[in-house]
Amino acid sequence: MQFLEQFTLTNKLNGVSGKLKTLFAVLTLLVCSFSTAYIVPLLVFCIMFAVTVVVAGIPLRFYAKLVLAPAGFGLVTFVLMMFFFGKEPFFSVHAGNLTLTATKDGFDMALISVGRMLGSVSCLLFLALTTPMADIFALLKKLKLPDVFIDLSMLIYRYIFIMVQEALRMEYAQKMRLGYSDVKGSFRALSLLAGNLFVRSWDNADKMLTAMNSRGYEGIIHVLEDDSPIPRMHLLGLAGFELVLVSLNLILPR
Amino acid sequence: MHALETVDVDFRYPNGAHALQGVNIKIRTSSKIAILGPNGAGKSTLLYLFNATLRPTSGTVRLNGAPMKYDSSSLRSIRQKVGVVFQNPDEQLFAPTVKQDVSFGPLNLRLSVEEVEKRVSESLDLVGMSGFENLPPHNLSTGEKKKVAIAGVLAMEPEIMVFDEPLSGLDPKGQADLTELLDQLNADGKTIIVTTHRMDFAAEWADEIWILKNGKVTKKGVPNEIFSDMSLIHGANLQVPMPIQTHNELYLRGFCNKQVPLSVLELVESVIEYSGENDYTGHYALAKEDFAPLDDCFIGFENGVLVASRDDFKNCFARCRCTGQVHKGKEIPIDLSDVPEGKVWIVRTPGAADGGAEMMPATVVRGLIDSRKPNRIGAMGTVAKSIVKNTGLNYDFGSEVVNSAVSASRRGLSTMIFATGKMADLAAKRIAYLNQRMGEEISFQMVDGEL
Ligand SMILES: Nc1ncnc2c1ncn2[C@@H]1O[C@H](COP(=O)(O)OP(=O)(O)OP(=O)(O)O)[C@@H](O)[C@H]1O
């Protein structure tokens, strides 16, 4: 089982403050999704790609696989928007006795939407591939988000892995005893697995709470957070970068 | 004084399972207790009662003499005093990283961040998990998770520590290290309670054993009392430890005296004592060099052949005296009866609290070793181990150190044991105890590390 997360501890950007990386990804994501000039999202995509693959050293193949799905989806969206949205004729395609007319405003809209989508995906991938969850939680805490929200995310995060591992273990145990050998058997095994997973998760949650109680849990999770501040120069650099992106939006034609 | 005491404790799970039925247990402060019993006996349930994770259906649990109360401020102080390491580490680890998980308990005690940082790194060091701080728990192996779970409770520094099957899932070295850690904690005055299915460990380690079956206490006693009661042992799905099994067989055939041995060392002593120490006829080693009368011969296996050398070597396990002129390649008779017993020196090193390994420079250690010339070096405790390592030497005994040293001494080899703070007293006590149990007089000497 491969998790995106595996790279967060081994990539070459590991030494950079996790908070800075999170801010970089989130701010760029925001700027990207509100961009009006199509160049900006595409620029964001290129930059994020470069930072993730070249600087952080995430394997290109792995990255490509992750981008391929949203890119395919983007292509379909692009075609649909170009042909079925907007009014101003742009060019036509003849297929037999069928004529499809692309529109100029449809094309522009497709370009900006798909661009934003790809740009945003690249921001999220950067975050997911280079930043350990613990750092993201630390930032959330710093931003004074409600404790309940952070505690819950923390537990969910840990739980995803317990559940996945549990599910894999069960699936493996079933396969070893020929659980998925035919269609009927597969359905039976799968339903057993799903039902059991629910019961076990419930039970595990109960036990985990017991264990937390026994270490003095009183409703708020206290753990050591990485408290190192983001270097001022880095913050300034980040602000400058985002400003450039925003002003590009203002200068460039829509 | 009793650290923990249960009085007529009954516990029923919500589904009706009657897990504990009228349990009366008393646990002396600063003792080492093992709780044994078949699967489903109620051991884990009992441990949950010890830090008020579960509340008895009826009966009372007393902590340091006072009945436990279950309001939130009492719970706080109970959990500060009694730490429980659960059987399954996945239940215990919840935080995104190892370090954060270990910091959870101490932060709940409202300690300062510096203190917490210190305790986290110390306890991870004690369980041998330094360097894993930033990994998420799901990237660890089962045994590693177990160690982190233990560190999580160590960091709270409770006066009573309860471990549910601490050895299960650890590799042999991990088990030996943990056993040593438990002794170290006990030497610091902590009460240690473990449940285990490892009989040899229980026999050798515990001061007192309680046997639980079907939710009831069926027997308590010191290890040799417990393990000489065969019907009790088999009735509780337990097994007699290997040295005792071997002893029984040998005893019935008339090859040893009847005192029940708790370790391999004691078993061997029992056989030797019975058979008379002088009967070594017919044992030979291959001489690797020429020997003159009264030369030291160091004996050990090399490629499956017993050889004798004039100098100590790595696999050597005994020293004896050559009786006559023996040429290289000829057989040399082995007679351990005539060898003076090897000395044991116990060097008290500074502990982590006194400033750690830096407080004892390599030159001092070298000096001690060069002046006494021990055949073997032992190290007890993490700090002592790094002190020895800092000199560029390697220790021969890193676990079961005292047993190994005593055993080596009986075979003519001397040992210098480096032990941290209270572990040194513990080692001395243990040698005295073994001397008394085996009727021997192995001479040992405390050496001050500051020398
Ligand atoms: N959460 C639970 N709900 C209901 N019954 C339980 C629960 N946990 C344990 N039991 C029952 O209580 C009894 C004692 O269980 P316990 O876990 O204390 O045994 P144990 O001595 O620790 O066994 P093992 O050596 O297998 O760990 C068993 O009969 C078990 O079925």
Ligand SMILES: [Mg+2]
């Ligand atoms: Mg149990």
